[in-house]
Amino acid sequence: MDGTTDPDGTVVSSSYLDHLPAAFRETPFVGEFLLAFEAILHGHDDVAGLQEIIGPERSSARSVLRVADHLDPATAPTEFLPWLAGWVGLTLRADWDADTTRGFLAEIVPLYRRRGTLGGLKRMLEIYLRPLGDTVTRDDVVIIDDFAEPAHYFQVRLTLADADPARLRATQEVARAIIDQEKPAHTFYALRVVIPTMRLVSTELRDAEDPPPELLILGRNTWLGSR
Structure with a gap:
């Protein structure tokens, strides 16, 4: 994918178009634009893509899933959790173990919908104070x-x-x-x-x-x- 056309003059489009509505195939621009993102995930020439870096031991189909796994608190690697927490503006406590962190990350986005309410504040206090010797309960x-x-x-x-x-x-x-x-x-x-x-x-x-x-x-x- 070193250009938008093959040597025989055929226009090269991203395979990601297969996942978009037909209206996006009416002009070649979208297919050419998506080639950059496809190169990042699938690799380009001798440069490995993210799916190979994140899950090189898996098959190609499973490697794509490994990218999504990093965005799920339940399956993300432990060392990836602080970065994932930064996506949702969450400050992690230093004394939280991995299981506590995963549970809070899974709950924090729905909890943001209750921000500014008594229930939301109460739940935030319960979560943050619970690790303090397990002395604070609901x-x-x-x-x-x-x-x-x-x-x-x-x-x-x-x-x-x-x-x-x-x-x-x-x-x-x-x-x-x-x-x-x-x-x-x-x-x-x-x-x-x-x-x-x-x-x-x-x-x-x-x-x-x-x-x-x-x-x-x-x-x-x-x-x-x-x-």
């Missing part, structure tokens, strides 16, 4: 926006399973970054992170709860101040 992210005053105000409440200071700080930083990015520009919010605290209760109150919480007994398994 039920732990609560967004409240039914305040009469002030206007355009909402609250986000996150509940963690433990009171680790490093995890608390990381959760706050990640949550604020996500909320600032996803919320409508005219709104403002308050973020509250709830952590477990110690309660002093009677045995009667403990037995009344279902399921009963772990009982803390002063002097036996609980101390106030230094021991």
Whole structure:
């Protein structure tokens, strides 16, 4: 394909025309224009095409599919995932493994349709905060926006399973970054992170709860101040 005609004068057109409506075959321009793209994918003279570079061990038919595989989060090579994330404007967390990254990439485009909504913000927080020690679940992210005053105000409440200071700080930083990015520009919010605290209760109150919480007994398994 070193020109638009063969040595015998026959006009060379791209085989990609076979996949387009007949109207595109009325003039030779489209067939000649597509030759450049066909050369990139199938190769040209001694230059290998993308399908050979990406899947050289496969047959020609399967190699074409390998190109599409790189655009699917479920089948793309692990080293290709950050590049694929860049296509959809996604920032990957450093502590995500490949399976977590693939799951988020598969969900992010449909999730963009819910951007600016309570449901969309809640789901983004659940996804981004989940790897933080697996302490944040769907039920732990609560967004409240039914305040009469002030206007355009909402609250986000996150509940963690433990009171680790490093995890608390990381959760706050990640949550604020996500909320600032996803919320409508005219709104403002308050973020509250709830952590477990110690309660002093009677045995009667403990037995009344279902399921009963772990009982803390002063002097036996609980101390106030230094021991």
